[in-house]
Amino acid sequence: MRRLLHIVMAVLLIGAAVPALFAGGRSEAKSDVRKIEFWGYADNRNQWLEAIAGKFEQETGSEVSILSMPFAQVHDQLQTALVSGIGAPDIADINIYQFGRFTRGKRTGFVALNDYLTSEILQNLYASAALDPWSADGVYYGLGNELNPTFMYYRWDLLEEAGIEMPITTWEEFTAAGIQYVERTGKKFVWVHPQMWQEWWILAMSGKGFFNADGDVAFDDVLGRRVLQMMQDWIYKYEIAGIAPLDGPAQYGALGADDFAVLFRASWFGGFLKDNIPQLSGKWMMQEHPVFADGLGAPTGAIGGTAMVITEQSANPDLAWELIAYANLSTENLAAAFQRFNLFPTYRPMWDDPALYQSDPYFNNQKPGEWIGRAGQSIPSYNPSPFWPEVSIYFQEYIVNPVVLGEMSADQAMDAGIRGARNLLEDY
Secondary structure, eight states: OOEEEEOOOSOOOHHHHHHHHHTTHHHHHHHOTTEEEEEEOOHHHHHHHHHHHHHHHHHHTOEEEEEEOOHHHHHHHHHHHHHHTSSOOSEEEEETTTGGGGGSSSOOSBOOOTTTSOHHHHHHBOHHHHTGGGEETTEEOEEEOOBOBEEEEEEHHHHHHTTOOSOOOBHHHHHHHHHHHHHHHSSOSEEEOTTOSHHHHHHSGGGTTTBOTTSOBOOOSHHHHHHHHHHHHHHHTSOOEEEOOSSHHHHHHHHHTTOOSEEEEETTHHHHHHHHOGGGTTSEEEEOOOBOTTSOSOSOOBOOOEEEEEBTTOSOHHHHHHHHHHHHSOHHHHHHHHHHHOOBOSBGGGTTOGGGGOOBGGGTTBOHHHHHHHHHTTOOOOOOOTTHHHHHHHHIIIIIHHHHTTSSOHHHHHHHHHHHHHHHHTTO
16 A cells, blocks of 8 residues: 655654664565655655556556655755665655755766666657756766746736736836835735745846856856845835745745735746645736846746656666656656646657646636746756755855845855855865
């Protein structure tokens, strides 16, 4: 019987956690190769896998156990298990920004997927999203199944009441619309998060992100500085932005109370809106990002991305691949993922499927699939790095946070931060 298990503690002592959770677990797996254990961190993905796993179990005579953990814990605990050589699952979800940490040593601890990826499968995959972010030295270790373009989500009803016409095409227009909105409603137009780098990242993505092509820290480009200063000006100069609540329930509560009219988020966030504030069905719409009037910027970015990997500790990697292929290369199962949380597939044969292009009542009968498919193929490239986790956290704490809190200008934070980030990497 399939099991969906949830770990509710945010932090576990890793040294104690591995023996406690897995003592005897792997020996059981070795005696029964038809069991597959999966670790994941995204509840919506775990629920989707849970929903489709029953048929897989019937077809293969296997048993699938799904273990759900918090984001940080699943990556930390997986790395500990791989280094120790004990306690890893058969399959794990790996976030796009965390994969690099597993490639620093002589081996990743993951099974190479190259032999499973036939020429037909490769031709059918949009490789820049499905495979490239989880590859190293020409070896594919993970299969990602989603395009993650970002959009401007907006409450069309609130903007219409304030007399604001959509779409908004430039950041200059956006700021002017925000001023009008605040004057007429007394509420904030958009939020900026003090402890997250995502807003900066998705709006400045065409600047290549945190690194240059050589892997050096290089986030202090013209676009990055301009976006960061714009975000601060929204809060303190124009007073059209508020600082976002720090926890998820409070954020959805603020949205449900109409405290903000605009968000910048990825395509998959539409599923979270549906799940957490269903009472706003029909009131949200989406459009591309504005760009600066002089053309600087990009109409979309990207945030997130998850791939399934097989660990070298798997007792049955072939069966593990069967499950990965069943979930990620099946039009029926990918349609279920799209319906659940707007996950637009990287599997090309799905791109002509009518299931992706239905009107969505939640988004005022827009067709999100049309937006996602078009934007997903024009996401600006970025430069990955094994040190993404360290630099992104540093950027959040020492650059975004002081700028959003009004303690430093964008130029001051960038000048100090670029030196600090480069010094940080000297220790690795």
